[in-house]
Amino acid sequence: MPSSRRAFLGAAATLVAAGCSGTPDVLGLRRSVRVAVSWSGTELRAFHSVLEGLGELDYPVEVIPLGDDISTAFGSRSARRPDIVMLPQPGLVPEHVHDLESIPDDLAARGRARLWDELLVVDGTTYGVPFKTAHKSAVWYRPSMLQKVGLEPPRLWSDWLELNRSLSLAGIRPLSLAAGDGWVLTDFLENVLLGASPSTYRALATTAKPKPSEQPQFAAALRLLGTMWSAPGTLAGGVERSLVQQFPDAIVEVFGHRRAAMVLASDFAEPVVRSFAADPADIGMFTFPPISPGAAAPVVVGGDVMVLPRPSTDDAKDLVRRLADPAALDPWIASGGFLADGRTTGYSPELTRLAEQLVAPGTSLQFDLSDRLKRLGDINGLWRVLTDFLVRIGNRGSDVVPGAVESALAELGAVEKVEG
Structure with missing residues:
Protein backbone atom coordinates (compact mmCIF):
# COMPACT_ATOMS: atom_id res chain seq x y z
CA MET A 1 0.00 0.00 0.00
CA PRO A 2 1.48 3.39 -0.92
CA SER A 3 2.51 5.47 2.05
CA SER A 4 0.39 8.39 3.20
CA ARG A 5 1.36 11.94 2.30
CA ARG A 6 2.46 12.38 5.88
CA ALA A 7 4.40 9.14 6.36
CA PHE A 8 6.88 9.88 3.62
CA LEU A 9 9.80 10.82 5.84
CA GLY A 10 10.53 7.24 6.85
CA ALA A 11 11.37 6.18 10.40
CA ALA A 12 8.96 3.81 12.06
CA ALA A 13 7.37 5.91 14.76
CA THR A 14 6.72 4.82 18.31
CA LEU A 15 4.19 6.09 20.78
CA VAL A 16 5.64 9.04 22.69
CA ALA A 17 4.48 10.99 25.71
CA ALA A 18 4.98 14.74 25.94
CA GLY A 19 4.34 17.69 28.21
CA CYS A 20 3.41 16.03 31.44
CA SER A 21 2.65 17.67 34.69
CA GLY A 22 -0.74 18.08 36.20
CA THR A 23 -3.27 17.44 38.88
CA PRO A 24 -3.69 13.72 39.67
CA ASP A 25 -7.10 12.05 39.75
CA VAL A 26 -8.32 9.70 42.52
CA LEU A 27 -5.92 7.00 41.28
CA GLY A 28 -2.99 9.38 41.38
CA LEU A 29 -2.99 9.69 37.58
CA ARG A 30 -4.42 12.24 35.19
CA ARG A 31 -5.73 10.96 31.88
CA SER A 32 -3.54 11.84 28.93
CA VAL A 33 -4.80 13.86 26.01
CA ARG A 34 -4.18 11.44 23.16
CA VAL A 35 -3.37 13.03 19.78
CA ALA A 36 -3.56 10.80 16.69
CA VAL A 37 -1.33 11.92 13.80
CA SER A 38 -0.29 10.51 10.44
CA TRP A 39 3.22 12.00 10.59
CA SER A 40 6.50 10.19 11.08
CA GLY A 41 10.20 11.00 11.03
CA THR A 42 11.05 14.68 10.67
CA GLU A 43 7.43 15.84 10.74
CA LEU A 44 6.70 13.89 13.91
CA ARG A 45 9.77 15.35 15.60
CA ALA A 46 8.72 18.83 14.50
CA PHE A 47 5.28 18.31 16.04
CA HIS A 48 6.90 17.32 19.33
CA SER A 49 8.88 20.55 19.21
CA VAL A 50 5.56 22.39 18.94
CA LEU A 51 4.21 20.55 21.98
CA GLU A 52 7.38 21.27 23.95
CA GLY A 53 7.04 24.95 23.07
CA LEU A 54 3.65 25.08 24.80
CA GLY A 55 5.41 24.89 28.17
CA GLU A 56 4.12 23.07 31.23
CA LEU A 57 0.59 21.72 30.81
CA ASP A 58 -1.88 20.51 33.42
CA TYR A 59 -2.20 17.14 31.69
CA PRO A 60 0.05 14.65 29.88
CA VAL A 61 -0.05 14.57 26.08
CA GLU A 62 0.35 11.28 24.23
CA VAL A 63 1.09 11.29 20.49
CA ILE A 64 -0.14 8.28 18.49
CA PRO A 65 1.36 7.97 15.00
CA LEU A 66 -1.17 6.08 12.86
CA GLY A 67 0.26 6.69 9.38
CA ASP A 68 -2.07 5.40 6.67
CA ASP A 69 -4.49 4.10 9.31
CA ILE A 70 -5.45 7.56 10.56
CA SER A 71 -9.12 7.00 9.65
CA THR A 72 -9.29 4.20 12.25
CA ALA A 73 -9.21 6.95 14.88
CA PHE A 74 -12.91 7.58 14.23
CA GLY A 75 -15.70 5.61 15.79
CA SER A 76 -13.68 4.11 18.65
CA ARG A 77 -15.31 4.23 22.07
CA SER A 78 -12.53 2.48 23.98
CA ALA A 79 -10.56 4.10 26.78
CA ARG A 80 -7.57 4.23 24.43
CA ARG A 81 -9.31 6.22 21.70
CA PRO A 82 -7.74 9.53 20.58
CA ASP A 83 -8.98 12.81 22.01
CA ILE A 84 -7.70 14.86 19.05
CA VAL A 85 -7.13 13.70 15.48
CA MET A 86 -4.79 15.60 13.18
CA LEU A 87 -6.71 14.67 10.05
CA PRO A 88 -4.72 14.93 6.76
CA GLN A 89 -7.88 14.62 4.66
CA PRO A 90 -10.21 17.51 5.53
CA GLY A 91 -12.66 16.16 2.96
CA LEU A 92 -13.52 13.37 5.43
CA VAL A 93 -14.93 15.79 8.01
CA PRO A 94 -18.50 15.95 6.58
CA GLU A 95 -18.50 12.16 6.30
CA HIS A 96 -17.58 11.72 9.98
CA VAL A 97 -19.68 14.47 11.55
CA HIS A 98 -21.57 11.89 13.62
CA ASP A 99 -18.24 10.87 15.22
CA LEU A 100 -17.11 14.43 16.00
CA GLU A 101 -17.64 17.02 18.69
CA SER A 102 -18.30 20.54 17.49
CA ILE A 103 -15.45 23.02 17.88
CA PRO A 104 -15.88 25.52 20.77
CA ASP A 105 -17.44 28.78 19.64
CA ASP A 106 -14.36 30.88 20.41
CA LEU A 107 -12.27 28.74 18.05
CA ALA A 108 -14.97 28.38 15.42
CA ALA A 109 -15.23 32.16 15.14
CA ARG A 110 -11.53 32.67 14.39
CA GLY A 111 -10.61 33.84 10.92
CA ARG A 112 -9.56 31.27 8.33
CA ALA A 113 -9.44 30.95 4.57
CA ARG A 114 -12.94 30.64 3.11
CA LEU A 115 -12.17 27.30 1.48
CA TRP A 116 -11.82 25.65 4.88
CA ASP A 117 -15.46 26.38 5.67
CA GLU A 118 -16.64 24.18 2.81
CA LEU A 119 -15.04 21.20 4.54
CA LEU A 120 -15.19 22.05 8.23
CA VAL A 121 -18.61 23.68 8.61
CA VAL A 122 -21.65 21.41 8.36
CA ASP A 123 -25.17 22.85 8.79
CA GLY A 124 -23.70 25.96 10.38
CA THR A 125 -21.59 24.07 12.94
CA THR A 126 -17.77 23.94 12.81
CA TYR A 127 -16.11 20.56 13.30
CA GLY A 128 -12.44 21.27 12.63
CA VAL A 129 -9.64 23.79 13.10
CA PRO A 130 -6.89 24.22 10.46
CA PHE A 131 -3.44 23.31 11.74
CA LYS A 132 -1.22 22.85 8.69
CA THR A 133 -1.68 23.93 5.06
CA ALA A 134 -0.10 22.10 2.12
CA HIS A 135 0.64 23.83 -1.19
CA LYS A 136 0.44 20.99 -3.73
CA SER A 137 1.40 22.91 -6.85
CA VAL A 300 -4.15 22.78 -5.25
CA VAL A 301 -4.34 22.92 -1.46
CA GLY A 302 -4.30 20.19 1.16
CA GLY A 303 -3.71 20.28 4.87
CA ASP A 304 -4.18 18.83 8.34
CA VAL A 305 -7.08 19.84 10.56
CA MET A 306 -7.68 19.27 14.26
CA VAL A 307 -10.92 17.45 15.05
CA LEU A 308 -12.40 16.24 18.34
CA PRO A 309 -13.87 12.71 18.40
CA ARG A 310 -16.93 12.29 20.61
CA PRO A 311 -17.10 12.57 23.57
CA SER A 312 -14.56 15.32 24.05
CA THR A 313 -12.86 16.52 27.22
CA ASP A 314 -12.01 19.95 28.55
CA ASP A 315 -8.30 19.06 28.41
CA ALA A 316 -8.57 18.14 24.72
CA LYS A 317 -10.30 21.42 23.95
CA ASP A 318 -7.64 23.30 25.90
CA LEU A 319 -4.89 21.65 23.84
CA VAL A 320 -6.66 22.51 20.58
CA ARG A 321 -6.88 26.14 21.72
CA ARG A 322 -3.16 26.19 22.49
CA LEU A 323 -2.21 24.59 19.17
CA ALA A 324 -4.46 27.03 17.30
CA ASP A 325 -2.42 29.96 18.64
CA PRO A 326 -0.30 31.20 15.69
CA ALA A 327 2.77 31.53 17.95
CA ALA A 328 2.57 27.82 18.81
CA LEU A 329 3.59 26.96 15.24
CA ASP A 330 6.89 28.87 15.31
CA PRO A 331 9.12 25.86 16.16
CA TRP A 332 7.85 23.86 13.17
CA ILE A 333 7.99 26.86 10.84
CA ALA A 334 11.59 27.43 11.92
CA SER A 335 12.51 23.84 11.04
CA GLY A 336 10.97 24.18 7.54
CA GLY A 337 8.29 22.43 5.55
CA PHE A 338 5.31 24.05 7.29
CA LEU A 339 2.72 26.54 6.05
CA ALA A 340 0.11 28.01 8.38
CA ASP A 341 -3.29 29.17 7.19
CA GLY A 342 -3.19 32.86 6.28
CA ARG A 343 0.37 33.43 7.48
CA THR A 344 2.94 34.81 5.02
CA THR A 345 5.95 35.60 7.23
CA GLY A 346 8.70 33.66 8.98
CA TYR A 347 9.38 31.17 6.18
CA SER A 348 12.28 30.49 3.85
CA PRO A 349 12.18 32.48 0.58
CA GLU A 350 10.71 29.49 -1.28
CA LEU A 351 7.93 28.88 1.22
CA THR A 352 7.25 32.62 1.51
CA ARG A 353 6.41 32.59 -2.21
CA LEU A 354 4.05 29.68 -1.70
CA ALA A 355 2.37 31.31 1.31
CA GLU A 356 1.86 34.54 -0.62
CA GLN A 357 0.35 32.68 -3.56
CA LEU A 358 -2.22 31.08 -1.23
CA VAL A 359 -3.62 34.52 -0.41
CA ALA A 360 -2.97 36.31 -3.71
CA PRO A 361 -5.64 37.21 -6.28
CA GLY A 362 -5.40 35.79 -9.78
CA THR A 363 -4.90 32.15 -8.85
CA SER A 364 -7.36 29.29 -9.18
CA LEU A 365 -7.35 27.93 -5.63
Whole structure:
Protein backbone atom coordinates (compact mmCIF):
# COMPACT_ATOMS: atom_id res chain seq x y z
CA MET A 1 0.00 0.00 0.00
CA PRO A 2 1.48 3.39 -0.92
CA SER A 3 2.51 5.47 2.05
CA SER A 4 0.39 8.39 3.20
CA ARG A 5 1.36 11.94 2.30
CA ARG A 6 2.46 12.38 5.88
CA ALA A 7 4.40 9.14 6.36
CA PHE A 8 6.88 9.88 3.62
CA LEU A 9 9.80 10.82 5.84
CA GLY A 10 10.53 7.24 6.85
CA ALA A 11 11.37 6.18 10.40
CA ALA A 12 8.96 3.81 12.06
CA ALA A 13 7.37 5.91 14.76
CA THR A 14 6.72 4.82 18.31
CA LEU A 15 4.19 6.09 20.78
CA VAL A 16 5.64 9.04 22.69
CA ALA A 17 4.48 10.99 25.71
CA ALA A 18 4.98 14.74 25.94
CA GLY A 19 4.34 17.69 28.21
CA CYS A 20 3.41 16.03 31.44
CA SER A 21 2.65 17.67 34.69
CA GLY A 22 -0.74 18.08 36.20
CA THR A 23 -3.27 17.44 38.88
CA PRO A 24 -3.69 13.72 39.67
CA ASP A 25 -7.10 12.05 39.75
CA VAL A 26 -8.32 9.70 42.52
CA LEU A 27 -5.92 7.00 41.28
CA GLY A 28 -2.99 9.38 41.38
CA LEU A 29 -2.99 9.69 37.58
CA ARG A 30 -4.42 12.24 35.19
CA ARG A 31 -5.73 10.96 31.88
CA SER A 32 -3.54 11.84 28.93
CA VAL A 33 -4.80 13.86 26.01
CA ARG A 34 -4.18 11.44 23.16
CA VAL A 35 -3.37 13.03 19.78
CA ALA A 36 -3.56 10.80 16.69
CA VAL A 37 -1.33 11.92 13.80
CA SER A 38 -0.29 10.51 10.44
CA TRP A 39 3.22 12.00 10.59
CA SER A 40 6.50 10.19 11.08
CA GLY A 41 10.20 11.00 11.03
CA THR A 42 11.05 14.68 10.67
CA GLU A 43 7.43 15.84 10.74
CA LEU A 44 6.70 13.89 13.91
CA ARG A 45 9.77 15.35 15.60
CA ALA A 46 8.72 18.83 14.50
CA PHE A 47 5.28 18.31 16.04
CA HIS A 48 6.90 17.32 19.33
CA SER A 49 8.88 20.55 19.21
CA VAL A 50 5.56 22.39 18.94
CA LEU A 51 4.21 20.55 21.98
CA GLU A 52 7.38 21.27 23.95
CA GLY A 53 7.04 24.95 23.07
CA LEU A 54 3.65 25.08 24.80
CA GLY A 55 5.41 24.89 28.17
CA GLU A 56 4.12 23.07 31.23
CA LEU A 57 0.59 21.72 30.81
CA ASP A 58 -1.88 20.51 33.42
CA TYR A 59 -2.20 17.14 31.69
CA PRO A 60 0.05 14.65 29.88
CA VAL A 61 -0.05 14.57 26.08
CA GLU A 62 0.35 11.28 24.23
CA VAL A 63 1.09 11.29 20.49
CA ILE A 64 -0.14 8.28 18.49
CA PRO A 65 1.36 7.97 15.00
CA LEU A 66 -1.17 6.08 12.86
CA GLY A 67 0.26 6.69 9.38
CA ASP A 68 -2.07 5.40 6.67
CA ASP A 69 -4.49 4.10 9.31
CA ILE A 70 -5.45 7.56 10.56
CA SER A 71 -9.12 7.00 9.65
CA THR A 72 -9.29 4.20 12.25
CA ALA A 73 -9.21 6.95 14.88
CA PHE A 74 -12.91 7.58 14.23
CA GLY A 75 -15.70 5.61 15.79
CA SER A 76 -13.68 4.11 18.65
CA ARG A 77 -15.31 4.23 22.07
CA SER A 78 -12.53 2.48 23.98
CA ALA A 79 -10.56 4.10 26.78
CA ARG A 80 -7.57 4.23 24.43
CA ARG A 81 -9.31 6.22 21.70
CA PRO A 82 -7.74 9.53 20.58
CA ASP A 83 -8.98 12.81 22.01
CA ILE A 84 -7.70 14.86 19.05
CA VAL A 85 -7.13 13.70 15.48
CA MET A 86 -4.79 15.60 13.18
CA LEU A 87 -6.71 14.67 10.05
CA PRO A 88 -4.72 14.93 6.76
CA GLN A 89 -7.88 14.62 4.66
CA PRO A 90 -10.21 17.51 5.53
CA GLY A 91 -12.66 16.16 2.96
CA LEU A 92 -13.52 13.37 5.43
CA VAL A 93 -14.93 15.79 8.01
CA PRO A 94 -18.50 15.95 6.58
CA GLU A 95 -18.50 12.16 6.30
CA HIS A 96 -17.58 11.72 9.98
CA VAL A 97 -19.68 14.47 11.55
CA HIS A 98 -21.57 11.89 13.62
CA ASP A 99 -18.24 10.87 15.22
CA LEU A 100 -17.11 14.43 16.00
CA GLU A 101 -17.64 17.02 18.69
CA SER A 102 -18.30 20.54 17.49
CA ILE A 103 -15.45 23.02 17.88
CA PRO A 104 -15.88 25.52 20.77
CA ASP A 105 -17.44 28.78 19.64
CA ASP A 106 -14.36 30.88 20.41
CA LEU A 107 -12.27 28.74 18.05
CA ALA A 108 -14.97 28.38 15.42
CA ALA A 109 -15.23 32.16 15.14
CA ARG A 110 -11.53 32.67 14.39
CA GLY A 111 -10.61 33.84 10.92
CA ARG A 112 -9.56 31.27 8.33
CA ALA A 113 -9.44 30.95 4.57
CA ARG A 114 -12.94 30.64 3.11
CA LEU A 115 -12.17 27.30 1.48
CA TRP A 116 -11.82 25.65 4.88
CA ASP A 117 -15.46 26.38 5.67
CA GLU A 118 -16.64 24.18 2.81
CA LEU A 119 -15.04 21.20 4.54
CA LEU A 120 -15.19 22.05 8.23
CA VAL A 121 -18.61 23.68 8.61
CA VAL A 122 -21.65 21.41 8.36
CA ASP A 123 -25.17 22.85 8.79
CA GLY A 124 -23.70 25.96 10.38
CA THR A 125 -21.59 24.07 12.94
CA THR A 126 -17.77 23.94 12.81
CA TYR A 127 -16.11 20.56 13.30
CA GLY A 128 -12.44 21.27 12.63
CA VAL A 129 -9.64 23.79 13.10
CA PRO A 130 -6.89 24.22 10.46
CA PHE A 131 -3.44 23.31 11.74
CA LYS A 132 -1.22 22.85 8.69
CA THR A 133 -1.68 23.93 5.06
CA ALA A 134 -0.10 22.10 2.12
CA HIS A 135 0.64 23.83 -1.19
CA LYS A 136 0.44 20.99 -3.73
CA SER A 137 1.40 22.91 -6.85
CA ALA A 138 5.09 23.43 -6.07
CA VAL A 139 7.89 22.12 -8.30
CA TRP A 140 11.40 21.94 -6.80
CA TYR A 141 14.29 22.00 -9.27
CA ARG A 142 18.03 22.54 -9.73
CA PRO A 143 18.65 25.90 -11.46
CA SER A 144 21.99 24.65 -12.81
CA MET A 145 20.15 22.14 -15.01
CA LEU A 146 17.93 24.80 -16.59
CA GLN A 147 20.96 27.03 -17.13
CA LYS A 148 22.59 24.26 -19.17
CA VAL A 149 19.84 24.55 -21.78
CA GLY A 150 19.51 28.33 -21.47
CA LEU A 151 15.89 28.28 -20.25
CA GLU A 152 13.95 29.74 -17.34
CA PRO A 153 11.19 28.10 -15.25
CA PRO A 154 8.06 27.70 -17.39
CA ARG A 155 5.42 30.41 -17.54
CA LEU A 156 2.90 28.20 -19.36
CA TRP A 157 2.21 24.48 -19.68
CA SER A 158 3.59 24.57 -23.24
CA ASP A 159 6.80 26.13 -21.91
CA TRP A 160 7.15 23.23 -19.49
CA LEU A 161 6.81 20.70 -22.30
CA GLU A 162 9.43 22.59 -24.31
CA LEU A 163 11.75 22.73 -21.29
CA ASN A 164 11.42 18.95 -20.88
CA ARG A 165 12.28 18.42 -24.55
CA SER A 166 15.33 20.67 -24.31
CA LEU A 167 16.58 18.92 -21.20
CA SER A 168 16.07 15.48 -22.76
CA LEU A 169 18.00 16.50 -25.89
CA ALA A 170 20.83 17.67 -23.63
CA GLY A 171 20.95 14.25 -21.96
CA ILE A 172 19.23 15.44 -18.76
CA ARG A 173 16.17 13.61 -17.43
CA PRO A 174 13.64 16.34 -16.72
CA LEU A 175 11.30 14.76 -14.19
CA SER A 176 11.55 12.53 -11.14
CA LEU A 177 8.12 11.00 -10.46
CA ALA A 178 7.09 9.29 -7.21
CA ALA A 179 4.52 6.99 -8.80
CA GLY A 180 4.92 4.58 -5.88
CA ASP A 181 2.79 7.08 -3.94
CA GLY A 182 -0.48 7.35 -5.84
CA TRP A 183 -1.35 10.73 -4.35
CA VAL A 184 1.57 12.26 -6.27
CA LEU A 185 -0.08 11.15 -9.52
CA THR A 186 -3.43 12.61 -8.46
CA ASP A 187 -1.68 15.88 -7.53
CA PHE A 188 -0.35 16.11 -11.09
CA LEU A 189 -3.76 15.48 -12.66
CA GLU A 190 -5.52 17.84 -10.27
CA ASN A 191 -3.23 20.70 -11.22
CA VAL A 192 -3.79 20.07 -14.93
CA LEU A 193 -7.57 19.81 -14.52
CA LEU A 194 -7.80 22.89 -12.29
CA GLY A 195 -5.68 24.87 -14.72
CA ALA A 196 -7.59 23.72 -17.80
CA SER A 197 -11.16 23.72 -16.48
CA PRO A 198 -11.73 25.23 -13.02
CA SER A 199 -15.51 24.83 -13.42
CA THR A 200 -15.19 21.07 -14.00
CA TYR A 201 -12.84 20.71 -11.05
CA ARG A 202 -15.27 22.66 -8.87
CA ALA A 203 -18.27 20.65 -10.00
CA LEU A 204 -16.55 17.34 -9.28
CA ALA A 205 -15.46 18.57 -5.85
CA THR A 206 -18.95 19.62 -4.78
CA THR A 207 -21.22 17.03 -6.45
CA ALA A 208 -22.67 14.36 -4.16
CA LYS A 209 -22.01 11.55 -6.66
CA PRO A 210 -19.29 12.76 -9.03
CA LYS A 211 -18.65 10.90 -12.28
CA PRO A 212 -15.39 12.25 -13.69
CA SER A 213 -15.31 9.55 -16.37
CA GLU A 214 -18.32 11.20 -18.01
CA GLN A 215 -16.79 14.70 -18.13
CA PRO A 216 -15.17 15.67 -21.47
CA GLN A 217 -12.97 18.21 -19.67
CA PHE A 218 -11.65 15.48 -17.38
CA ALA A 219 -10.73 13.41 -20.44
CA ALA A 220 -9.04 16.48 -21.93
CA ALA A 221 -6.98 16.93 -18.77
CA LEU A 222 -5.87 13.30 -18.99
CA ARG A 223 -4.75 13.89 -22.58
CA LEU A 224 -2.78 16.97 -21.55
CA LEU A 225 -1.10 15.08 -18.74
CA GLY A 226 -0.38 12.26 -21.18
CA THR A 227 1.59 14.62 -23.41
CA MET A 228 4.12 15.08 -20.59
CA TRP A 229 4.33 11.57 -19.17
CA SER A 230 4.48 9.89 -22.60
CA ALA A 231 7.34 11.99 -23.98
CA PRO A 232 10.40 9.73 -24.41
CA GLY A 233 13.26 10.56 -22.07
CA THR A 234 11.12 12.57 -19.63
CA LEU A 235 11.02 10.28 -16.58
CA ALA A 236 14.20 9.62 -14.63
CA GLY A 237 14.67 5.87 -14.49
CA GLY A 238 11.77 5.36 -16.86
CA VAL A 239 8.40 3.97 -15.86
CA GLU A 240 9.97 1.04 -14.04
CA ARG A 241 11.77 3.13 -11.45
CA SER A 242 8.94 5.66 -11.22
CA LEU A 243 6.45 2.94 -10.24
CA VAL A 244 8.48 1.84 -7.22
CA GLN A 245 9.75 5.29 -6.28
CA GLN A 246 8.11 6.90 -3.28
CA PHE A 247 7.97 10.58 -2.47
CA PRO A 248 11.27 11.02 -0.58
CA ASP A 249 13.13 8.91 -3.14
CA ALA A 250 11.93 11.17 -5.95
CA ILE A 251 13.34 14.20 -4.14
CA VAL A 252 16.66 12.45 -3.51
CA GLU A 253 16.78 11.55 -7.21
CA VAL A 254 16.88 15.28 -8.02
CA PHE A 255 18.93 16.76 -5.18
CA GLY A 256 20.97 13.79 -3.93
CA HIS A 257 21.73 11.52 -6.89
CA ARG A 258 21.21 14.46 -9.30
CA ARG A 259 19.77 12.22 -12.00
CA ALA A 260 16.80 14.50 -12.73
CA ALA A 261 16.18 18.23 -12.96
CA MET A 262 12.85 18.68 -11.13
CA VAL A 263 10.15 17.07 -9.01
CA LEU A 264 6.54 17.99 -8.21
CA ALA A 265 6.67 18.21 -4.42
CA SER A 266 4.68 20.10 -1.81
CA ASP A 267 6.04 22.60 0.70
CA PHE A 268 6.49 19.84 3.27
CA ALA A 269 9.29 18.42 1.10
CA GLU A 270 11.55 21.34 2.05
CA PRO A 271 13.50 19.56 4.85
CA VAL A 272 14.27 16.64 2.53
CA VAL A 273 15.33 18.98 -0.28
CA ARG A 274 17.73 20.86 1.98
CA SER A 275 19.07 17.68 3.61
CA PHE A 276 20.10 16.11 0.29
CA ALA A 277 21.00 19.09 -1.87
CA ALA A 278 24.69 18.81 -2.72
CA ASP A 279 24.80 22.57 -3.29
CA PRO A 280 22.49 24.74 -1.13
CA ALA A 281 22.69 27.43 -3.81
CA ASP A 282 21.35 25.03 -6.43
CA ILE A 283 17.79 24.88 -5.08
CA GLY A 284 14.94 26.47 -7.00
CA MET A 285 11.19 26.30 -6.96
CA PHE A 286 8.40 27.31 -9.34
CA THR A 287 4.69 26.73 -9.10
CA PHE A 288 2.51 24.89 -11.59
CA PRO A 289 2.12 27.20 -14.60
CA PRO A 290 -1.18 28.21 -16.23
CA ILE A 291 -2.34 25.85 -18.95
CA SER A 292 -2.97 28.62 -21.49
CA PRO A 293 -2.31 32.36 -21.88
CA GLY A 294 -4.65 34.45 -19.78
CA ALA A 295 -5.70 31.52 -17.59
CA ALA A 296 -5.20 31.54 -13.83
CA ALA A 297 -2.40 29.49 -12.34
CA PRO A 298 -3.78 26.42 -10.57
CA VAL A 299 -3.14 26.07 -6.84
CA VAL A 300 -4.15 22.78 -5.25
CA VAL A 301 -4.34 22.92 -1.46
CA GLY A 302 -4.30 20.19 1.16
CA GLY A 303 -3.71 20.28 4.87
CA ASP A 304 -4.18 18.83 8.34
CA VAL A 305 -7.08 19.84 10.56
CA MET A 306 -7.68 19.27 14.26
CA VAL A 307 -10.92 17.45 15.05
CA LEU A 308 -12.40 16.24 18.34
CA PRO A 309 -13.87 12.71 18.40
CA ARG A 310 -16.93 12.29 20.61
CA PRO A 311 -17.10 12.57 23.57
CA SER A 312 -14.56 15.32 24.05
CA THR A 313 -12.86 16.52 27.22
CA ASP A 314 -12.01 19.95 28.55
CA ASP A 315 -8.30 19.06 28.41
CA ALA A 316 -8.57 18.14 24.72
CA LYS A 317 -10.30 21.42 23.95
CA ASP A 318 -7.64 23.30 25.90
CA LEU A 319 -4.89 21.65 23.84
CA VAL A 320 -6.66 22.51 20.58
CA ARG A 321 -6.88 26.14 21.72
CA ARG A 322 -3.16 26.19 22.49
CA LEU A 323 -2.21 24.59 19.17
CA ALA A 324 -4.46 27.03 17.30
CA ASP A 325 -2.42 29.96 18.64
CA PRO A 326 -0.30 31.20 15.69
CA ALA A 327 2.77 31.53 17.95
CA ALA A 328 2.57 27.82 18.81
CA LEU A 329 3.59 26.96 15.24
CA ASP A 330 6.89 28.87 15.31
CA PRO A 331 9.12 25.86 16.16
CA TRP A 332 7.85 23.86 13.17
CA ILE A 333 7.99 26.86 10.84
CA ALA A 334 11.59 27.43 11.92
CA SER A 335 12.51 23.84 11.04
CA GLY A 336 10.97 24.18 7.54
CA GLY A 337 8.29 22.43 5.55
CA PHE A 338 5.31 24.05 7.29
CA LEU A 339 2.72 26.54 6.05
CA ALA A 340 0.11 28.01 8.38
CA ASP A 341 -3.29 29.17 7.19
CA GLY A 342 -3.19 32.86 6.28
CA ARG A 343 0.37 33.43 7.48
CA THR A 344 2.94 34.81 5.02
CA THR A 345 5.95 35.60 7.23
CA GLY A 346 8.70 33.66 8.98
CA TYR A 347 9.38 31.17 6.18
CA SER A 348 12.28 30.49 3.85
CA PRO A 349 12.18 32.48 0.58
CA GLU A 350 10.71 29.49 -1.28
CA LEU A 351 7.93 28.88 1.22
CA THR A 352 7.25 32.62 1.51
CA ARG A 353 6.41 32.59 -2.21
CA LEU A 354 4.05 29.68 -1.70
CA ALA A 355 2.37 31.31 1.31
CA GLU A 356 1.86 34.54 -0.62
CA GLN A 357 0.35 32.68 -3.56
CA LEU A 358 -2.22 31.08 -1.23
CA VAL A 359 -3.62 34.52 -0.41
CA ALA A 360 -2.97 36.31 -3.71
CA PRO A 361 -5.64 37.21 -6.28
CA GLY A 362 -5.40 35.79 -9.78
CA THR A 363 -4.90 32.15 -8.85
CA SER A 364 -7.36 29.29 -9.18
CA LEU A 365 -7.35 27.93 -5.63
CA GLN A 366 -9.10 24.68 -4.67
CA PHE A 367 -8.73 21.85 -2.18
CA ASP A 368 -7.26 18.50 -3.16
CA LEU A 369 -9.85 16.87 -5.46
CA SER A 370 -8.92 13.27 -4.67
CA ASP A 371 -9.60 14.07 -1.01
CA ARG A 372 -13.04 15.43 -1.83
CA LEU A 373 -13.84 12.45 -4.08
CA LYS A 374 -13.42 10.24 -0.98
CA ARG A 375 -13.14 6.54 -1.90
CA LEU A 376 -13.36 7.32 -5.61
CA GLY A 377 -10.14 9.30 -5.25
CA ASP A 378 -8.17 6.87 -3.10
CA ILE A 379 -5.87 3.89 -3.60
CA ASN A 380 -8.57 1.71 -5.18
CA GLY A 381 -9.91 4.52 -7.36
CA LEU A 382 -8.10 7.38 -9.04
CA TRP A 383 -4.70 6.36 -7.63
CA ARG A 384 -4.86 2.97 -9.35
CA VAL A 385 -6.34 4.39 -12.56
CA LEU A 386 -3.50 6.90 -12.92
CA THR A 387 -0.90 4.26 -12.11
CA ASP A 388 -2.27 2.08 -14.92
CA PHE A 389 -2.40 5.15 -17.19
CA LEU A 390 1.29 5.82 -16.53
CA VAL A 391 2.17 2.20 -17.33
CA ARG A 392 0.35 2.45 -20.67
CA ILE A 393 1.94 5.72 -21.80
CA GLY A 394 5.18 6.34 -19.92
CA ASN A 395 8.02 7.21 -22.33
CA ARG A 396 6.08 5.62 -25.23
CA GLY A 397 5.26 8.71 -27.27
CA SER A 398 2.06 10.67 -27.82
CA ASP A 399 0.52 8.12 -30.22
CA VAL A 400 -0.45 5.86 -27.32
CA VAL A 401 -2.20 8.60 -25.34
CA PRO A 402 -5.71 8.56 -26.91
CA GLY A 403 -6.16 4.82 -26.37
CA ALA A 404 -4.78 5.04 -22.84
CA VAL A 405 -7.22 7.85 -22.01
CA GLU A 406 -10.14 5.68 -23.16
CA SER A 407 -8.90 2.80 -21.02
CA ALA A 408 -8.48 5.07 -17.99
CA LEU A 409 -12.00 6.48 -18.36
CA ALA A 410 -13.45 2.96 -18.65
CA GLU A 411 -11.53 1.84 -15.57
CA LEU A 412 -12.66 4.87 -13.60
CA GLY A 413 -16.24 4.39 -14.76
CA ALA A 414 -16.21 0.86 -13.32
CA VAL A 415 -15.11 2.26 -9.95
CA GLU A 416 -17.87 4.90 -10.12
CA LYS A 417 -20.49 2.19 -10.57
CA VAL A 418 -19.26 0.32 -7.51
CA GLU A 419 -19.20 3.48 -5.39
CA GLY A 420 -22.45 4.85 -6.82
